[in-house]
Amino acid sequence: MNKKLKLFLIGIGLKATITLAFTMGGFASSNNIALSGLMESDIPLEASSLIPQECSYMQITNLVTKLDETAGAYLGTPGNDLIIGAPGNDMVMAGDGDDCIVTGGGADAVMGEGGDDVILAGEGINYIDGGDGIDTCYSGGDLSETIINCEQ
Known part of the structure; x- marks a missing residue:
């Protein structure tokens, strides 16, 4: 089913x-x-029920999202955030902390900034910059994507 x-x-x-x-x-x-x-x-x-398996080991302290499905800007906190984007074109600036960032489809710009982040970017032409720390990045696999500062 x-x-x-x-x-x-x-x-x-x-x-x-x-x-x-x-x-x-x-x-x-x-x-x-x-x-x-x-x-x-x-x-x-x-x-914690919303945390994807790739981030299950992380000590998430904040949930950052929007109350509707429109794309937009998401700003993380100094803590360890779970940032959930929308299906459209998102811009995420995660801030410090070890963050778990999940975006939907669309052309997303994701900046992990400080901390050891896990970035799960959906399908679309994404720009992913893990920033400082040891970052693990997953993407939709579009060959036109830009992925930098991702150690794993």
């Missing part, structure tokens, strides 16, 4: 309330479920 999961962040901080909306469809592409099959519910969720 295919599942599409869409997250809308309602709160910011170490604890957040998240509205989960998902639709379920069958294996064949011709099987569709009408919007009446859309389910929505609010559940409390720890920010």
Whole structure:
């Protein structure tokens, strides 16, 4: 069964309330479920539940995101941040700390800056600069991307 999961962040901080909306469809592409099959519910969720496996060892202290799906600028804190971008073109300046940065599709500009960061950039023509520290960078694999200061 295919599942599409869409997250809308309602709160910011170490604890957040998240509205989960998902639709379920069958294996064949011709099987569709009408919007009446859309389910929505609010559940409390720890920010640690949003941390991708690549960042599971990190001591995340802050969640940085936006309350809607529009692309834009994200500024990290001096602490260890989980920064979650939008599907569009994002600009992320992570700041100090060991940060986990996750962007969606689009042409993203990601600056890890200080700390040992993990950058997970989605598909699109991305500019990734790990900055100072020992940084691990993953990208969508577009050959036109610029990736610098990533040691792993």
